Amino acid sequence: MRATEAMEKLRFHLPERLRVSGFWGRLWAMIVKEFLQLRRDRLTFATMIAIPIIQMTLFGYAINTNPRDLPTVVLARDQGPLTRAILTSLVNTGYFDIDETVRTSAALEHRIRSGTALFGIEIPADFERDVRRGDRPAILVIADASDPTATGNAIAALQGVISSALKRELRGPDVSLKRELHGPDVALDSGNSPFELRVHRRYNPEGSTNLNIVPGLLGIILTMTMMMYTALAVTREIERGTMENLLSMPIRPVEIMLGKILPFVLVGFAQMALILVAAYTLFDVPILGSVWLLVVLTTLFALANLAMGYTISTFATNQLQAIQMTFFVFLPNILLSGFMFPFRGMPDWAQWIGEVLPLTHFLRIVRGIMLKGNGLADMELDVFALALFSGAIMALALLRFRTTLD
Helix, strand or coil, X not given: CHHHHHHHHHHHCCCHHHCCCHHHHHHHHHHXXXXXXXXXXXXHHHHHHHHHHHHHHHHHHHCCCCCCCEEEEEEECCCCHHHHHHHHHHHHCCCEEEEEECCCHHHHHHHHHHCCCCEEEEECCCHHHHHHHCCCCEEEEEEECCCHHHHHHHHHHCHHHHHHHHHHHCCCHHHHHHHHHHCCCCCCCHHHCCCEEEEEEECCCCCCCHHHHHHHHHHHHHHXXXXXXXXXXXHHHHHHCHHHHHHCCCCCHHHHHHHHHHHHHHHHHHHHHHHHHHHHHCCCCCCCCCHHHHHHHHHXXXXXXXXXXXXXXXXXXXXXXXXXXXXXXXHHHHHHCCCCCXXXXXXXXXXXXXXXXXXXXXXXXXXXXXXXXXXXXXXXXXXXXHHHHHHHHHHHHXXXXXXXXX
């Protein structure tokens, strides 16, 4: 009876030209009511519009499964013309961006382990002299294959580097020398090159997707559960009116926030243990680094997401809005962090956004510890970025909570 009266009242307040009686009148009244509700719930309406726009933008412009200009570090012990020709051929493939030259093998290894370079090129001393003598010296190419999607096409492109370098440099006397060594009908291709490329696929030589996906699932699951459940837990208190009772007690805002967050840290520990045991026993994912370091940094990451969920709860007025806002934050994390698509394949503006997200740095940390055996020194930049984000978002959550109380 009340519903009928409400619709009749709504229909009565419609302009005269829009009033319709009977079935179509009641249907029209319901449609208008839903639009009025949607207009009042601006957050839901904004989410409905923004999420498709974000998805189209990211999938259309940011996502690229064939990354190019991959960061490459070079250790060149020979500076001859053939060395320069080979490096130029690498750059011309479009897959390699030689952004640094190092002087020691230790520096090259550090760049690969830290993830700041995906490829390392080492050219031996007296390389060109050995080529002219017919000794077939070897060029070492080290590839960080922990993400096989990011490096697979670049490794395949290496086959064309030899012929490109040979066509440019091995002419005249070099061609005569090559024919003396291999016969008059020899062709300048990779099959009879006077040097060889040795490719070492580090950390995932077989290109198994399990070694890349399973460690990343730890970050994805913690991001989704920690953020969502914290946002819902606080919003639920507000909806039920129990937050007012809580605020009437002699307890400070920071104590309320920590009291809400810390129980979920224990839940995060349980999730982490479950994922790591499953990764090791079911998917044969190794844990080469320190488990305790992984636990400490995972705790820091969980705190960052819990604080993010707490911040969301200070904006949301009900649990539905909390879920919508959580998904709104979660979507860029899963698309721009390097979990689903190669991070280096995205344009610069998308990488800048990704560097702000805590999941981006945590994925590098967890893959570095589990697959590379990294220590704290190999991940200092990512650890610093994660700690900075955690401190900033916790301060914002506390500030927003104080403002909400006022």
